[in-house]
Amino acid sequence: MLVMKFGGTSVGSVEAFAQVATIVADKMAEQTRTTTTRPGVAVVTSAMSGVTNMLIEAARRAAQGDEEFYQEIENSLRVKHQSVVGQFIDDGAERAALGRVFEQRLQEFSRLCSSITVLGELTNRGLDVVSGLGERLSAPLLAAVLRANGVPAEYVDATEIVVTDNVFGGAAPLLAETTERTLPRLLPMVEKGIVPVVTGFVGATVDGIPTTLGRGASDYTAAIIGAVLDADEIQIWTDVNGVMTADPRIVSNARSLNQLSYEEVAELAYYGAKVLHPQTVTPAVEKKIPIRVLNTFEPSHPGTRIVDRRDTPSSGTVKAITSIRGMNLVTVGGRGMIGVPGIAARTFSAVATMGANVLMISQSSSEQSICFVVPEASAPTVINALRAEFKTELERHYIDQIDGHADVAIIAVVGSGMRGTPGLAASIFQAVGSHSINVIAIAQGSSEANVSLVVEAARAADAVRAIHDIFELHKPTSERIKTA
Ligand code: ADP
Ligand code: ASP
Numbered sequence: 001m002l003v004m005k006f007g008g009t010s011v012g013s014v015e016a017f018a019q020v021a022t023i024v025a026d027k028m029a030e031q032t033r034t035t036t037t038r039p040g041v042a043v044v045t046s047a048m049s050g051v052t053n054m055l056i057e058a059a060r061r062a063a064q065g066d067e068e069f070y071q072e073i074e075n076s077l078r079v080k081h082q083s084v085v086g087q088f089i090d091d092g093a094e095r096a097a098l099g100r101v102f103e104q105r106l107q108e109f110s111r112l113c114s115s116i117t118v119l120g121e122l123t124n125r126g127l128d129v130v131s132g133l134g135e136r137l138s139a140p141l142l143a144a145v146l147r148a149n150g151v152p153a154e155y156v157d158a159t160e161i162v163v164t165d166n167v168f169g170g171a172a173p174l175l176a177e178t179t180e181r182t183l184p185r186l187l188p189m190v191e192k193g194i195v196p197v198v199t200g201f202v203g204a205t206v207d208g209i210p211t212t213l214g215r216g217a218s219d220y221t222a223a224i225i226g227a228v229l230d231a232d233e234i235q236i237w238t239d240v241n242g243v244m245t246a247d248p249r250i251v252s253n254a255r256s257l258n259q260l261s262y263e264e265v266a267e268l269a270y271y272g273a274k275v276l277h278p279q280t281v282t283p284a285v286e287k288k289i290p291i292r293v294l295n296t297f298e299p300s301h302p303g304t305r306i307v308d309r310r311d312t313p314s315s316g317t318v319k320a321i322t323s324i325r326g327m328n329l330v331t332v333g334g335r336g337m338i339g340v341p342g343i344a345a346r347t348f349s350a351v352a353t354m355g356a357n358v359l360m361i362s363q364s365s366s367e368q369s370i371c372f373v374v375p376e377a378s379a380p381t382v383i384n385a386l387r388a389e390f391k392t393e394l395e396r397h398y399i400d401q402i403d404g405h406a407d408v409a410i411i412a413v414v415g416s417g418m419r420g421t422p423g424l425a426a427s428i429f430q431a432v433g434s435h436s437i438n439v440i441a442i443a444q445g446s447s448e449a450n451v452s453l454v455v456e457a458a459r460a461a462d463a464v465r466a467i468h469d470i471f472e473l474h475k476p477t478s479e480r481i482k483t484a
C-alpha cells in the first residue's frame with residue numbers, strides 16, 4: 001500500500017494535473033500487479049500552487065478593511081479551479097457537482113473575509129479556516145480528475161479524520177483519535193481499489209474546529225496517514241528530483257541524493273530545506289516506513305529514499321547544506337557570568353516562558369557569553385524577558401550585554417557520516433573564510449550529524465555555495481577528493 005502526496009506545483013496547472021493522473025493510474029496498476037498482501041493507494045494533496053498564499057493575503061487585507069482584494073481573489077480562485085475542470089471533466093453531473101463544491105467554498109471564503117473586515121482583526125483561529133480552503137478546493141477537484149482518467153477515487157476532507165490539538169497555525173495531531181477516525185474511513189476504500197484523495201495541511205480539534213498543521217505541512221499529513229494505514233511507502237511528489245545536496249535554487253549544480261536517514265532529513269528540514277516539512281519523518285520513524293521524495297515532472301527518476309540510519313551506508317561525510325534566514329542571534333554576555341552556575345538555566349527558562357523556538361545554542365568556552373538563535377519575530381519579546389530576568393545582574397554589571405543581532409541566517413552542514421571525522425570544521429571555515437564571510441557563531445549538534453554556523457543573512461547563499469564547493473558535493477561521492 002502506498003500513500004502518495006502531491007505538492008502545490010504538482011497540482012498547479014492543467015499539465016500538472018495530467019501528470020498526476022498518469023502517475024496515480026500507473027501506481028494503481030503496479031500495485032495490483034506486483035504487491036502481494038495489501039495493494040492500494042491513498043492520495044494526499046496540497047492546494048494548487050500559490051493558493052494558500054493568496055488566501056492568507058486576502059484574510060490579512062480584509063482585517064485592514066480591504067474588501068476589494070478578497071473579491072478579486074475569489075474570482076481568480078474560481079477561474080483557476082474551473083480551468084482544470086474545463087480540461088478534464090466531460091461528464092455533466094460531475095461538472096455540476098464540482099461547481100457546487102467550489103461555490104460553497106468560495107462563499108465560505110467571502111463570508112469569512114467579510115466578517116474579518118467587520119471585526120478588523122484576524123485571529124490564528126480565523127486564519128486557519130481561511131488558509132485551509134485551498135486544499136478543500138483542490139482535493140475534490142483531483143478526485144474528479146482521477147475518476148475522469150479511469151481511476152476510482154473519492155474525496156476525503158481531513159477535518160473529518162485528522163484530529164489535532166488547538167494550537168492554531170501549527171497544530172499537532174492526536175494520534176489515537178486520528179487513527180480511530182482514519183482507519184474505518186480510509187481502509188475499506190483502499191481495500192476496494194478506490195483511491196481516497198485527502199486534503200493535506202488541515203485538521204480539526206476534537207470539537208470539530210478547523211486547524212492547520214503549519215505551512216508546508218501537507219507532507220506531514222501524508223506521513224500521518226501513511227503511519228495510520230501502515231503503508232509500505234510514503235511518497236512525496238514534488239518539483240525536484242528528490243532531496244538534493246542543497247536547494248537547487250541556490251546551488252545550480254546541486255545533486256540529488258539516493259538515500260538519507262530519517263535523522264539527516266529531519267536536520268535538513270529543520271534548518272530550512274523546504275522540500276520536506278520538518279515533522280514529516282516523525283510518524284514514519286516509529287513504524288520504519290520508508291519515505292521517498294519524487295519528481296512529478298520526471299517520474300522515472302528514482303528520487304531520494306529516506307530510511308532508518310542502520311539501513312543507510314555511511315559512505316561520505318557531508319551530505320547536504322541548507323540555510324534558514326529570518327533569524328536573530330541573541331547574546332547574554334558579561335565577565336561576571338564566569339563560573340556562576342545557573343545563568344544558562346535561567347536564560348533558557350526565560351526564553352521558554354515566551355514560547356520562543358531556539359534553533360541553535362552556542363556558548364563560548366570562556367563562559368563569558370551564551371548566544372542562541374530564535375526567529376526574528378520572537379526576538380523582541382525574548383530580549384525583554386531576559387532583561388527583566390537579569391535586572392539585578394545588569395545593574396551590578398555581572399552581565400553587561402543582552403541584545404540581538406538581527407538579519408542572520410543559520411547554515412547547517414548535515415551528514416551522519418560526519419561523526420568523529422576530524423578536520424570538518426576546518427574545511428567549513430576555510431570555505432567561508434576564502435569568500436570573506438564572517439562566521440558570527442558556530443555550534444555542533446549533539447547528534448554530530450550537523451555543524452551549524454551563523455552568518456549575516458545577506459551572505460547566506462554565498463556561504464552555502466562555498467561549503468558545497470569545498471566538499472565537492474556536485475560530484476558523485478566516489479569522485480570527490482575531499483572526504484572530510
Ligand atoms: P511542494 O509544493 O511540492 O511541497 P515545495 O516548494 O514545498 O514543494 O518544496 C520543493 C522545493 O524545495 C524545491 O523546488 C526546492 O527549491 C526547495 N528545496 C530547498 N532545499 C532543497 C533540497 N535540499 N533539495 C531539494 N529541494 C530543496
Ligand atoms: N498549502 C499549504 C501551504 O502552502 C500546505 C502545503 O502545501 O504543504 O503551506
Ligand code: MG
Nearest residue numbers: 007216274275
Ligand atoms: Mg512543500
